[in-house]
Amino acid sequence: MTDQKKRRMSMLDGLTSTGSAAPPPSMMGANRALRSARDAVDSHHVWELDPSAIEDARIADRLDPEDVADLRDAIEENGQAVPILVRRHPSEPERYLLVYGRRRLEAIRSSDKVQKVRALVASLDETAALRSQISENMARRDLSFIEKALFAQSLVESGFGTQAKVAEVLTVTKSAISMGIAVAESVGRELAAAIGAAHGIGRPRWEALAQAIDASGIDREHLAEIAGEVHDRAAVAPFDPAAPQVEDPSVLAFDAVMKAVGTPPAPKRAAPAAKGGTRALAVDGKRIGSLRRTSKGVSIDLGGGAFADWVEAEAPGLVRELHARWKARAED
Numbered sequence: 001m002t003d004q005k006k007r008r009m010s011m012l013d014g015l016t017s018t019g020s021a022a023p024p025p026s027m028m029g030a031n032r033a034l035r036s037a038r039d040a041v042d043s044h045h046v047w048e049l050d051p052s053a054i055e056d057a058r059i060a061d062r063l064d065p066e067d068v069a070d071l072r073d074a075i076e077e078n079g080q081a082v083p084i085l086v087r088r089h090p091s092e093p094e095r096y097l098l099v100y101g102r103r104r105l106e107a108i109r110s111s112d113k114v115q116k117v118r119a120l121v122a123s124l125d126e127t128a129a130l131r132s133q134i135s136e137n138m139a140r141r142d143l144s145f146i147e148k149a150l151f152a153q154s155l156v157e158s159g160f161g162t163q164a165k166v167a168e169v170l171t172v173t174k175s176a177i178s179m180g181i182a183v184a185e186s187v188g189r190e191l192a193a194a195i196g197a198a199h200g201i202g203r204p205r206w207e208a209l210a211q212a213i214d215a216s217g218i219d220r221e222h223l224a225e226i227a228g229e230v231h232d233r234a235a236v237a238p239f240d241p242a243a244p245q246v247e248d249p250s251v252l253a254f255d256a257v258m259k260a261v262g263t264p265p266a267p268k269r270a271a272p273a274a275k276g277g278t279r280a281l282a283v284d285g286k287r288i289g290s291l292r293r294t295s296k297g298v299s300i301d302l303g304g305g306a307f308a309d310w311v312e313a314e315a316p317g318l319v320r321e322l323h324a325r326w327k328a329r330a331e332d
Helices: 003-016 025-043 069-078 102-109 126-140 145-157 163-170 174-187 189-195 203-216 220-239 249-261 306-331
Strands: 046-049 084-088 096-100 117-122 278-283 286-294 297-301
Touching (some): 069 102, 096 102, 096 117, 096 126, 102 117, 126 163, 145 163, 145 189, 174 189, 174 306, 189 220, 189 249, 203 249, 220 249
Parallel strands (some): 084 117
Antiparallel strands (some): 286 297
């Protein structure tokens, strides 16, 4: 970026920053115009930014670490062909927030030869930035089940939004988010990170691992050590002609952890209800209603009360969620 462009952008940032006193309507209109002008300049120009002015405050969506040494060497040799994407920091005019391009940014930060990172500056809010991050990552390689589960868990815990909002951003059903977060909580972030992305290991096998861990009460740190040993062996395999070559160590790590936990006992199947039979429905040992199965279908009787009123109001959404869960299990 030339000094003249820097001065122009600094003037735009200074004029568009909000002061403590409310500006008059004419000034507010001018500020909006200046912001629009700045955004237009951003969107039609590739900037050369100081890497130290860019913050990566995003929620991590991948488990497998990636070495940037080869990428750094390629950028030093041939230049940075593809710009990264950033957005302006909401409160610090001279700083930026990374949207995507972490490896390129890290490669240039580690370089002694390249001082600036080429970047596009987009006008995005937090939700739009997250969508861009997901789209860019999906274009390179789809997230595995456990990566999606941990990502969804982090989004909810960070206050980004409800499970419904996270489901909408990740373009999955709310029930898929609920089940994914339940698996992530049972397995634990540290153990999942020790195993890795494990592409090819879907929800049913991760659910089985979570159930086995809960049933056995085995120490997750011990399981993480087992996963680490698998990765260590894979790391030395290229230097040992006698060692079998491993394409995805995380899949082997998952299998080793599952073997260490053992297969959980199969859940007992409930006896089918007799035609016309009625079963009691209880919560915490207290009866709240009954379920009746006949040749015509299933009916639930919750009696009166506030809970029955709530179920009546929420019935369409509850039925849709239950149907989605049933459909997801059938597809798996």
